[in-house]
Amino acid sequence: MFEKFIQCVACGKRYGKDEVVFRCESCGSNLEIIFDYRKLKKIRNDIKSRPFYYSRYRELFPVKKTVSLGEGFTPVIRSKNIEKKLKLPFELCFKPELLNPTGSFKDRGSSIEVAKVVEKGFGKAIVASTGNMGASIAAYSAAAGIRCRVLVPRDANQFKMRQILSYGARAERIRKGYSDVIEHAERIAEKKGYFLLGDYLYRREGTKSIGLEISEQMKADYVFLPVGNGILISALWKGVREANLLGLSKARPRLVGIQAKGCCPVFRAWKFGKLEKIRNPRTIADAIECDFPLDGLNALKSLKESGGFADIVSDKELLKARDMLAKMEGLSVEPSAAAGLAGLLKAKEVVKENSRVLCILTGHGLKEPV
Numbered sequence: 327m328f329e330k331f332i333q334c335v336a337c338g339k340r341y342g343k344d345e346v347v348f349r350c351e352s353c354g355s356n357l358e359i360i361f362d363y364r365k366l367k368k369i370r371n372d373i374k375s376r377p378f379y380y381s382r383y384r385e386l387f388p389v390k391k392t393v394s395l396g397e398g399f400t401p402v403i404r405s406k407n408i409e410k411k412l413k414l415p416f417e418l419c420f421k422p423e424l425l426n427p428t429g430s431f432k433d434r435g436s437s438i439e440v441a442k443v444v445e446k447g448f449g450k451a452i453v454a455s456t457g458n459m460g461a462s463i464a465a466y467s468a469a470a471g472i473r474c475r476v477l478v479p480r481d482a483n484q485f486k487m488r489q490i491l492s493y494g495a496r497a498e499r500i501r502k503g504y505s506d507v508i509e510h511a512e513r514i515a516e517k518k519g520y521f522l523l524g525d526y527l528y529r530r531e532g533t534k535s536i537g538l539e540i541s542e543q544m545k546a547d548y549v550f551l552p553v554g555n556g557i558l559i560s561a562l563w564k565g566v567r568e569a570n571l572l573g574l575s576k577a578r579p580r581l582v583g584i585q586a587k588g589c590c591p592v593f594r595a596w597k598f599g600k601l602e603k604i605r606n607p608r609t610i611a612d613a614i615e616c617d618f619p620l621d622g623l624n625a626l627k628s629l630k631e632s633g634g635f636a637d638i639v640s641d642k643e644l645l646k647a648r649d650m651l652a653k654m655e656g657l658s659v660e661p662s663a664a665a666g667l668a669g670l671l672k673a674k675e676v677v678k679e680n681s682r683v684l685c686i687l688t689g690h691g692l693k694e695p696v
């Protein structure tokens with residue numbers, strides 16, 4: 327095993343690599359795992375020689391055996407029409423995460439998290455979700471043979487709700503907003519002995535595979551992507567940094583985090599310096615409607631370290647980008663998943679000529695049929 331210890335991303339407090347901790351006990355922030363990169367560097371050529379398949383980065387995952395349904399290793403696709411028709415002066419590519427087993431990138435994290443539940447000997451897990459995370463964990467729990475309970479906010483999308491139920495999970499609507507649902511799940515986990523899943527430590531370690539992959543797939547100058555709780559962006563950045571540390575790639579893209587105008591705590595913190603709960607969130611982009619992002623601080627750190635920035639788009643801009651992807655590229659995504667492209671179209675003057683731009687398409691359009 328190559329893990330060294332668990333560390334708080336905010337205050338730096340360290341925990342043993344086998345401790346079961348979900349948030350920092352001192353400051354409440356999110357955690358990450360630090361690996362022995364010097365030792366890992368020695369197996370770089372071995373990693374490079376493996377097929378582009380889920381076990382490629384196995385030493386960089388903190389579990390002995392992942393629960394795999396074929397997640398990850400999605401292609402990078404060059405734009406067929408948008409780039410030409412809009413005469414964009416840069417190369418536009420997409421990473422279709424909609425191709426994952428349950429239709430969103432969440433499967434990357436679930437594959438590791440659910441494996442951890444089994445490894446730690448828990449028979450049941452609980453998660454707070456706006457929909458996609460719940461569906462993903464429900465599927466991986468079914469595969470691993472553990473019981474799964476999903477709490478969703480009052481206005482959760484009915485298709486996602488049905489997807490969760492279809493995998494045999496127990497789903498409950500909580501008559502409150504998303505951050506209240508998170509608190510509720512954390513309380514139940516503590517009281518009733520459920521393993522708490524969601525945007526915590528182990529999810530980041532699974533989700534980072536997207537950063538490792540793109541580092542090896544292309545030399546992107548910019549990555550545009552949606553930001554909700556902030557795990558995707560911070561995990562992607564961890565993957566990029568680890569690919570650098572191992573010498574798998576020198577790529578170091580600027581990350582551009584896009585939020586919905588009606589719920590944009592990370593954007594507001596980027597602009598005004600303070601991460602605060604959004605009082606009345608209102609957007610059609612339910613997958614990124616996170617009023618108080620669990621991994622907000624880490625998202626901000628990733629934006630800064632990568633030399634990128636945060637921006638916002640309106641619901642109208644999201645729907646326009648979603649329709650362009652379907653009608654001009656044949657790529658069907660849900661509105662939240664179009665945020666990267668919507669943000670790029672808004673900020674395209676900032677992008678340097680002849681650079682390579684990648685938009686992450688985070689979730690499938692079938693989750694919210696037009």
Ligand SMILES: *Cc1c(COP(=O)(O)O)cnc(C)c1O
Pocket residue numbers: 430431432458459552553554555556557558559613614616660662663688689690
């Ligand atoms: C979860 C999700 C996001 C946001 O990812 P975070 O890690 O919460 O920032 C974006 N798009 C889709 C489709 C999602 O399911």
